[in-house]
Amino acid sequence: NPNIVIDRVGHGTHVIGTICANGSNITGVAPDAQIYVLKAINRTGTGKLSWVINAIKYAVEQKVDIISMSLGLSENSPKLEKVIKEAVNSNILVVCAAGNEGDGDADSFEYSYPAAYPDVISVGAVDKKGVPAKFSNSNTAIDVVAPGVDILSTYPNNRFAVLSGTSMAAPHVTGSLALLKNWSKNEFQRNLTQEELYAQLIKHTRVLEYPRTVQGNGLVYLKDEKNMKKFKY
Template sequence: MSQKLSLIPFYIESFVEPLAEIPQGVTMSQAPEIWDRSEKGKGVVVAVIDTGCDSRHPDLKDRIIGGRNFTDDDQSDANNFTDYSGHGTHVAGTIAASLNGQGVAGVAPEADLLILKVLRKDPVTGNFSGTYEWVIQAIDYAIEQKVQIISMSLGGPYNHPGLHAAVKRAISKNILVVCAAGNEGDGRHDTTEFSYPAGYNEVISVGAIDFEKRSAYFTNSNNEIDLVAPGMNVLSTYIGGRYAQMSGTSMSAPHVSGALALLINLGKKEFERELTEPELYAQLIKRTIPLGYPKTLEGNGRLALALPEKVAEVFGPLNMTNTRYTP
C-alpha cells in the first residue's frame, strides 16, 4: 500500500536553556489547579504513538514504564524506541514531564508513559512517516497492555479502514483516543480539512489556539473537532536532555491526553467508581469554554480543567451533561 501516515507538520520555534517552571500551556489548561484532587495522574498509563522518546531525559526517565519500536529503524529492534526527531519527546513531556524542580512539568506529572514508535525518517524524502500497519500494531499493543489513554499526533488524508477498526477496538476496551486535528488549515471555518485518525468520530480531535486564545492559523477545521488547547510556542522536553518551543496541533493533543489522565483519577474520587470512555469524554467537555469561533474551528471550546469548580464558587454546583457534537 502506497499511503502512509505522516508526522503532522510542526514548527520548532526555539530551543530553551534548562529551567525550572510549569509551561504556560499547562497553566492555561488549569491543570495545577486540580493536581491535588487528581493525584497528578498517578497510576494512569498513556500510550504515546509517535516518533519514539528520549528515555534518558531527566524529566521523562521516571515516567516511562516501557516502549516498543514498530518501525524498521535500528534494524527493527523492537526494544529500541530512540527518538531521532524530537517530536515524540516533546509530546511526551507535555503529557507527563515530572514535577521535579527542574526543566518543565507536564499536565499530568505523575502519569506513566508507554512509548510506541511508529514513525521514522524516510531515507528518500527525509520526512518522518510510517505505515498504517505499524500504527495499527501499536494500537493493538496498547490495548493488550491495558493503557487508559492513547495519544496520537500523526495523521494522513487517507481514511484507512484498518486504522478505523483499530481505533474502534481501543474505544470498545474503554480506552480514550486523543488525536491532533492536523495543520493543513487555511484560517477559515467554512472550509474543511480532514486528517485521519483525527477525522474519526470515535476519537477526541484537538485543534490549536495560541496563548491569547486565538485560533491558530494552521489548525484544521471540520465537524469532528472536539475542543482546542495550546498549540503555539509550547515549551516541553526535547531530545538530548534539551527543551524546545514548538507549534502545531501535535502540541495541542498531548495537553488533552494529560488532562484526561487527571480526570480519570478525579472521576474515581467523585463518583467512587471508574468512569466509562463516554463518561470521561463528558467530563472533559464539561471543562471547556467557548471562544466564539464556529464549532468547525473550536468544537466545544478551549480546555479549562478547573471550570466546574470556578463556576460552583459563583453559582453553586454545576450539573450538566455533554455528548459528542454532531452537526
C-alpha cells in the same frame, strides 16, 4: 524493532514532556502519569500504516487508559478506523491531533485521519491568547482545542524546544484526561467509562468566540483547585 527506542526526530519527546514532564524547568499537565511509549514512526518522521495499527493493537492488549496520537493521514483507512473502534470498545480514550493543513478559513474543511473519526477526541490548536491557530484544521469533527502555538517542552539530548502544531495541543488534552480519570475515580468511587470521561472533559471546556468548526466544544479548561491543576490558557 523493540531494541531501537531512541527518538531521532524530537516530536515524541516533546509530546511526552507536555503530558508528564516533572522537573524544575518543565512541568507537564499530569506529571504523575505513567507513559507507555510505542514507537511506530521512523527517523524521517514518517511510517507505514501497518506500524501504527500494530501499535494501537498492542496498546489495547496492554489495557492502557488513553491512546494519544499526534500523527495523521490524508486519506481514510478502513483498517485504521476498525482498530480505533476496537480500542474505544475496550474503554480506551483515543486522543488525536486534528491536523495542520488549515488555511485560516473556518468554512473551509480539512480532514486528517484518525482525528476525523467520530470515535476519537479530535484536538485543534489555539495560541496563548485563545486564538485558533491558522494551521489548525477546521471541520465538523473537531471536539476541543488546547494550546498548540509556541509550546515549550522536552527535547532529545537533555534539551528543551519550542514547537507549534496540533501535535502539541493533543497532549494537553491527554494529560487533562489523565487528571480527570483520577479525580472522577475519587469523586464517584468507581472508574468512569470512556463515554463518561469524555462528558467530563466537555464539561471542563470554555467556549470561545469562534465558529464551532475550529473549536468544537471549546478550550479545555480544568479549574478544580483541590483535585486538578488550575490552567489559565
